[in-house]
Amino acid sequence: MKLKYLSPIVFLALIFSCSTDDNNDSNPVNEVEGLLLIKEIVNGNQTIELFNEKGLFETGYNEISIRIKNNTTDTYYENTSLSWIPMMQMPTMQHSCPKSTINKVSGKNTVYSGFIIYQMAGMDSSGWSLTIEYTVDGLEYSVTDTINVLQYENQNVASFMASNNTRYILALIEPKDPSIAINTMKVGLFKMENMMTFPVVEDYTITLDPRMPGMGNHSSPNNTNLTFNSTDNFYYGDLSLTMTGYWKLNLKLMNASDEVLKGEDVTEENEASSLYLELEF
């Protein structure tokens, strides 16, 4: 008796659950939702699409999402391997910059990601170029195109010669959305081994002294020095910001034996360190 009344409900429920499944299949999720297209590079039957949150490259740390489209089928490759070489062409020489490997984004089928840290801007399609090497359907391809890198409004990356005659590149990664709080500060530190190789520097310490030059060099309490985290190869520390505005993050780079390689203490006489990053919010 009861079953007789229940069965149509169960039946209807089944139908609806099936139909939702169908919808899912025919409309795959947009895997780059919320990201903006930076550039498309067409290479024969493939188009490489580069995305990030702003839709443009800027100096400093750029997190980049990539996917490769099969122009014939209008679908995206799910099994591919990619690598990249950013290159700056200067009048007398050329050099690359720190970058990560490119890995598939977990939970996504077609999107791969990595980062590039541009230490300088390059506009008008002269200067920076990006070479992408990739494998699809068992074949290797390579494509190079020029890119524009805009100058970010603040110094979010520092490229400097240290006292040990080595050039380092230091880039601010976090906080992306600073607030009046103790923020987690994350930076990447790389050594310029040669024009093309920029390995991660491990186990150094970066001291932190945030200041507001516009407020009589006001500082904030409870900041911590940045230390190396071997799980993701970045440096982390606490950055407290007591108000919105322009902050100069004065830094000192110290090697594993605590020798200062670059930067000075901020004192009454010395308004800022020669090694610093900038922040505005």
Next chain:
Amino acid sequence: MKQLITVILCALFSFYGTSQEQKKDTTKLEEVVIITRRKLNNNRQEKTLSSIDDYLEKSNNVTMIKRGNYAWEPTLNNMVSDRLVVTIDGMQIFGACTDKMDPITSYVDVSNLEKVTIGSGQEGTENGHCVGGGIDLQLPTSKFNDSGLKSSIDLGYETNGDFFATGLDLEYSRQKFFISADGIFRTSENYDAGNNEEVLYSQFQKYNISLQSGYEISEIHSLDANIIYDRATDVGYPALPMDVSLADALISSVTHYYKPTDKPFKSLETKVYFNTITHIMDDTNRPDVPIRMDMPGWSDTYGFYSKANITKNNHHFTFNLNGFYNKSLAEMTMFSSNPNEPDMFMYTWPDIRTLYSGLFIKDNWRISDSQTFSSSIRLGFHNNRIAKEVGVESLRIFHPDIDDQQNRFLMSLASSYNIKKETLNMALGLGYGERAPSVSEGYGFFLFNSFDNYDYIGNPNLKNEKALEANFSFSKTYNKFKVSVESSYFYIMDYIIGDIEPSISSMTIGANGVRIYSALDNVSIFDVYLNSSYNISDSFSINGTLGYNYGKGSNGENLPLIRPFPYFAELNFKKPKFNVALQLDGNGNQSKYSSFYGEDETAAYAILNLNLGNAFYGKKGRTILKYGIENILDSKYSTYADWNNIPRQGRNFYINLSYLLP
């Protein structure tokens, strides 16, 4: 009784009142009647158009901290406003300025009020928890006296600062209905200190209007509605780096009165109220500042109280159940002098919500005709919440382990024993009280205090401040001579005060550093006053007051803002239609100043004042004229309570004219 000083400033509502000489003016605070042993200081209100601040200052225990010529901050028993509960007719109201530039007393005018009740120490807990005492600015009571239409006009002028004030009162009363309205306008240019030195940024301008109306539903039920709007603009604060372009308050309430006849249950008064304050502080008028800034603040309070009076045998019980919800928000924007850099912003009060509810019970027991024993208790629940997430985060920079909420239970107890005989009065009191930190003490974020030149940061983890208190008063009359002594002692535990935090860099350019609110183990505050008066003849009298104050913390440091040796003497001549008084008012040298808390030594001073008053009675109305000279010798002086030692007014001629229409 304890050191209860009730300064009753009787209103002039009826033309058919008692003796005419009491009706000196048309503003409602027309006479200071001091119950208990404060009689020596009565009749010290010389101007009919004085501000509330002037009136309050007449009380021994009250001193006004001055940051300018306007909006003085009352202190009681050498304790500042955080330790007091200041209410308007039982209504909680909180200033919206992080720098205490708008004490509650600045949002009402004498014309709004009938009397001011000052309760010292735990005697002042009827409306809330406090350590130092309570000040209740009371609105006029209902007047269903069928007196028809009445009106009066006031005019006042003072030479120093070109001060001008004018007020208008209108009242219409029937047997079951009344409505009264009053307005007052005050304006002043910069005043001159002694030797004609102009004190820049001491100007102000304000007006205040109030409307009160009542309806008698039946013989035992009536309803009252009251609304006050107060607006001050262009207020200078010479002692501070900023001025106020707007201080605006709307204070409203509806009250229900229930007065049964011939029952032990005497009355029940229930009020619901709302008030909102906007306070805009800026430095637009200052030519030379390190950085331009705006510091607006807002404070909204919703509340109620229900007060019952029950008399049984020799006991008089008062019950007061009250609650309020306050929202305090203040922010600071600093305009970057470098156009490439963004403006700087922070919440100085990050939207702090305070919810309080509590119960007060008092028993006044008449043991005999001359002896009374009274005891009171207040229990309350106090909750603070930081409504802005950014507020929680910003305070966590200094206090990593704080929550967005903080609950406190508060208690206060008081008892006193009084003897009152014809020629002898004596009172002995004991009390214990607790208070929660104020919004600034708990949650302030880089509040600059120009007094000690430090930035202050609140501390939500502060313990309740607790006070043990003992007080004593005695007075005796011998024929024409009267002498009285009154004294109180406070032993305060977990006394909230700022502690220098050398590792933290100040925000304000040029500040000495940062203090975080913390607590001293204990402090002792003591005061004693000796009053005496002698009636030479019926119309000639002389009186004088001497005082001694002491305050020291467990760290061995003197406390700030402790009054140095005050004295006052007055020679009075009084006839029904004429009176004249010569006053000497002074303070000794501030030898026990607190350099640790940013004070410097204030030199001794004494000033002379001359006050005169005339009354003229005619068929077409009554005219009251008050005139005189303040600081006759034009001495240049400042007191210990003058912020950054700004000098007080030099010689000042004043005249007040009141005209009461019949």
